[in-house]
Amino acid sequence: MSGSKSSNPSDGAGRLEPVGLTVHSLPEPALDGQVRQRSGRLKMLLILLVCAMPVLASYFTYYVVRPEGKGAAYSALVDPVPLPAMAAVDLRGQPVPLPELKGQWLMVVVGPAASCAEACEKRLYLQRQLREMLGRERDRVDKLWLITDDAPVAPALASALTGTPAMHMLRVSHEAVASWLKPEAGRALDDHLYLVDPRGDWMLRAPADPDPAKLKRDIDRLLRAAASWDRAGR
Secondary structure (H helix, E strand, C coil), rough: CCCCCCCCCCCCCCCCCCCCCCCCCCCCCHHHHHHHHHHHHHHHHHHHHHHHHHHHHHHHHHHHCCCHHHHCCCCCEEEECCCCCCEEECCCCCCCCCHHCCCCCCEEEEECCCCCCHHHHHHHHHHHHHHHHHHHHHEEEEEEEEEEEEECCHHHHHHHHCCCEEEEEEECCCHHHHHCCCCCCCCCCCHHHHECCCCCEEEEEECCCCCCCHHHHHHHHHHHCCCCCCCCCC
């Protein structure tokens, strides 16, 4: 009868050697879950940072790196002020949610229709000319007249404005606009042309009676600075 072999180790004298066991600690489930949660949050923050980098870089380039002297901004740069939830209606009295205008740069003129005389019409003409002067970049820019009264727009003016591309005319209260846009000290709200970025943030105020070439240079620089994240059309 054949003998069986023992799997127990011996020291050669028939004595059994003790078997050593190594005990490995198991990770605690709660601690492991916290680590995974922190890792997930860190990854999410990194993704958000990567997405925001083009916007941050464009503003850093314009506000911090821009050259001084001859290349300095002609217009007044302001800390971006978000578009408030203003009630607005078009010329037919239909409500228009102002956030719908986001997605494009906006050149904004403010003023009542009742007193839109020579100075007002001059600003509206400048608004139209500036957009055309932008050349192929003009499709990134819309024109907006915020009308601060209930008076009718003169038929000839209304016809001329509606016949131009990318023109919006909306009625809002003067108080609502004044809570968002601010004139230069000693000037009226109506004296300026304002530039709003595609996110709805007001960020530039043109001087009263501006030099069109100098103002265009400022707008050009902003459009170039935002070219990495802004595209034409909503």
